[in-house]
Amino acid sequence: MDPYKPLVTYDNHEEVIKIARYAPHSGLVLRLNVPNTGSIVELSSKFGAFPGEAVDLIAFAHNNNLVVEGLSFHVGSQCTNPKNYSQALQLAAGVFSEAKMRGFDLKLLDIGGGFPAHYDDTVPPFRRVAKMINAELDRLFPQPIEILAEPGRFLVASAATAIAQIIGKAVRGGKLCYYLNDGVYHTYSGVIFDHTQYHIKSFKKGPTQICSVFGPTCDALDTISLAEQLPDVEMGDLLYSENIGAYSAASSTSFNGFPPAKVVHVNQ
């Protein structure tokens, strides 16, 4: 097999045929398309079989000597709507029982990621969501099955703080504007790709006003925020954003010749 040829097709049946050909001994997990309502990053339009076609696909895989061991789903990243999980679990339970009726014993459920990072107090505490997920798992899957999860941002968002220096200051239309040596082409790339608005803080205290905060590049898109409550600070001062460990440095670029921010590990 050509290692550079991706094993991707846009038809689920073709996909099964390719797997049967190139990875005949693999155990499969079928991803379901589930509601992503209200999640900050939508992950269901691009991936996942519709629940109504799932068991036919499991049968098709079986007819191609492959075993579908279970199901997976992703409710969308930064999911603050717990109903997405309950609906996804119900859809998965329906597929489990239809599969059983047709002779296929699924034994694994991967509930994906989406667990919300605590960016601010508008985000419901994860322990409340977790309690509901556990109760629904107990209710809908009484038989012993393997349950997996793939949390991403919930584990890493709080692991990093971005610290940037003010390299420009202006008053535009009466509004105080700060220009930083980091922006949306760099650590703040999550503003664009991850649809996340990070809160920007100052180490200095004092009366605050609504300010704009821009990145260093020539592009007007390089706007971190048009509404941050900040004090009147000076060129060379530092501003910072907490909870920026997920989907940030990973999508940083060197656009305009500005290198990505230096990552410093601090062990406490």
Ligand SMILES: Cc1ncc(COP(=O)(O)O)c(C=O)c1O
């Ligand atoms: C398949 C899969 N699993 C897990 C994750 C992690 O998601 P999150 O950061 O929302 O927990 C992603 C993120 O895109 C994903 O695509």
